[in-house]
Amino acid sequence: MPGPGGGMETSGVDISGTEISGTEITGRTAGEIAASVRALADAGELVPGTPLPPVRRLAERLGVNRNTVMAAYQRLVQAGVAETRRRAGTVIADPAAAAVEQEGFAAGSPLRDVGSGNPDPALLPDPFGVRPARGEAVLYGERTTDPGLARWAHRWLESDQPREMRLTVTAGAVDAVERLLAQALTHGDSVALEDPCFLASINTVRLAGYRPVAVPVDADGMTADGLHAALQRGVRAVVCTPRAHNPTGVSLSAARAKELRAVLSGHPHVLVIEDDHFSMLSNARYRSIIDPGHARWALVRSVSKFLGPDLRLALVASDPHTADRLATRIGPGRTWTSHLLQRLTASLLTDPSALALVDRARAHYADRNTRFAELLDARGIDIRPGDGLSLWIPVGANNAGTVSERLLRRGWLARTSDRFALDRPAAAGHLRLTVHHLGDEHAALLADDLVEAVAG
Template sequence: MNLDISGRSASEIAESLRARIEQGDLHPGDVLPPVRTLADELGVNRNTVVAAYRQLAQAGVIVTRGRGGTHVADLSPVAQEGFAAGSVLRDVGTGNPDPELIPDLSRALARMAGRPVLYGEPVIDPGLEQWASEWMRGDLPASAELRLTITSGAADAVERLLAQALTRDDAVALEDPCFLTSIHTVRIGGYRPVPVPVDDEGMTVAGLRAALEQGVRAVVHTPRAQNPTGASLSARRAEELRAVLRDHPYVLVIEDDHFSLLSQQPFQSLIADGHRRWALVRSVSKFLGPDMCLAVTASDPETAERLAMRLTPGTTWVSHLLQRLTHALVTDADTMAAIRHAGACYAARNAAFVERLTAEGLPADAGDGLNLWIPLPVPARAVSEQLMRRGWLARPGDEFVIGEDGPSHRLRLTVHDLDDADAERLAVDVAAAVRAAGGRLVAREVA
């Protein structure tokens, strides 16, 4: 392929390549010439081509993959959480909380008003700051010096935390399979995801060690109710992972405890006493509703200062009205009782559906969180296609996988808002879909 690349300086070569991409001569995923080859063709020093490629990589136009070569960046959209737009199918892959289990905001709205907040005032509402300090401090090392930051949700916090610490093409350790928003955040930021396998106890020790050996500068993990697997970090695994991180105190550890007050599992942390760069993020969206775009981040002082600087060019602070509403709700006894009830309901409904699936010949574990991660004897996409013919829209595990080769044999289902009749019908249809896709079910035991 004749790309007609020209130029004598790094900027001229970069501009020539960018023009070829913008004109459609190069497409997402196309491999660019090796540095030596292009340097020889243009009659320039190899370092000139290296500099040109670096310019384009920093701009997000191309990506470098080591021995895998240099490619035109793929900016196609990735899967997102939430309802599928325009579908007539019953959506059981949304990842949404149950609206019936979100506390009523009306009483709290009536008593949260206060004087107007003006430019230059403290960005954290005093009442929320006091409550959040107690909430976060109890789960962090006693000697940890922490600062609080309020952001517009957990995804906003993670994006800004990564941006203040990394540059394009820096490596980030992500759980594999991974939360869709984390995949999207890393991809848009131009960082290089390094997959760390997840089992029933959380991130694996070997996986984290391998990621650190590859030079990751940040680790993003979910301590409980991991999405999509439902795994929660065990005390034993947390201790082992902290031991691995002890030799890497300046790697930024971001803990996204998204399920927090709803979780049925104890909190375990990767943040060890003496770790220098860390952040614990807790959003209110799962228990107060997705439209409550607010998250509390506790972090070391340096990270907090950098995070605050990342907020100044745009959303300088989260609305104090939203902060006061959050504080009014989390300090209300009835609301907190409703949140505890919601967490128990999610766990009970998921466990009941797992029992139904097991009875149909598809044994699974309920885990923790809003979703179920169902193992299948056949590729998940084949099962999801069969489910569409039966009126259901489910998410195949392929959408959540970063590093695994081959098709996923997992299905992520959100079933907690189904009534008993629909839950029974879905379990029967999943089993039928597996059979139609060529899979064999586990034979039922005869009493």
């Protein structure tokens, strides 16, 4: 209604349309409206499944444009606070349900899991097969990085990023990305993510209260136009996978990396994080989007895919300012990554038999993915094998969920593309399949079942 100055008053709007004390949505900007809904959800006054008011009704009651309410709802959906249910409108999401989608095996499933994204245990070096270098006990206040690992890591990282850098050791790549974002962003800040996107990155951004901004991925990687649009929207950080993008398997082409560096050249203080998770296993060249003059940057390389996820260790090269701030995010809690794990990692990275197994793994993953792509090609499904542990399978005009359900009846458990989507419709037609652990007979059976599932 009109206020004293002739404008519209900001009034509270009850989610059911009738006034109930303490359950009112307020605000005049998209940020204020989203924050009001988030506060009510945090306080337990809006429980999971509660429908939010229709956009038109809420806009009229708050005296704002409908686009403002739509933008607020979009922020809530991107942050995982709400979800869209088509005709049912926008409802408060269940945080527990939103957080359960993780990489790895589906626990307790009797089905043949081809959606796990896991490396082959037989191709991971035995950590008990090497003897870590002996060293003195590490006490509080001492150095946080093992000297032997640091020497190896600097040689490896500086060969790809020949500039002034600092080394930080974190508890895996997800831990690194989470802490890197935390030292640069505050609640409500925007971060550019690839779309489709790695599951852990989606969870990290949404659970921290940042706003993900989707940047499309095509056959050459993150698109330059998409990154430009994200920067125009004010993102303060960019997370990019330079090779073996999860889930699509694409790697940056030289031309695309050059385009992305040009786009970023006008934004030197936007934090750019490269998650080079496949590193030593990749058959693609590392091509960086970080220009030599970029001020805020980090290159993250985990050992999970080639030495084992349970080592929980990643190497982070970054500019000195970012490294100092990253250390402040690590110090109060975890403090440092165990030197026992660091010494074990250094021993594995310099052990000839372990490195030979890494070479075998690289060849195995590429070979099995290529063979399965050939099986599908012979059956009329054309795919590009790409790089990484999985394949990104197009299912035509079908809803990926429908194809997945048909595979379930045939005993296969797959991952659908909507799990990895930020802005794309849930019906986007792809499956992510991990097939490197299948023998020739089972691979052919899966290919036959997949063709039948696509055909309906």
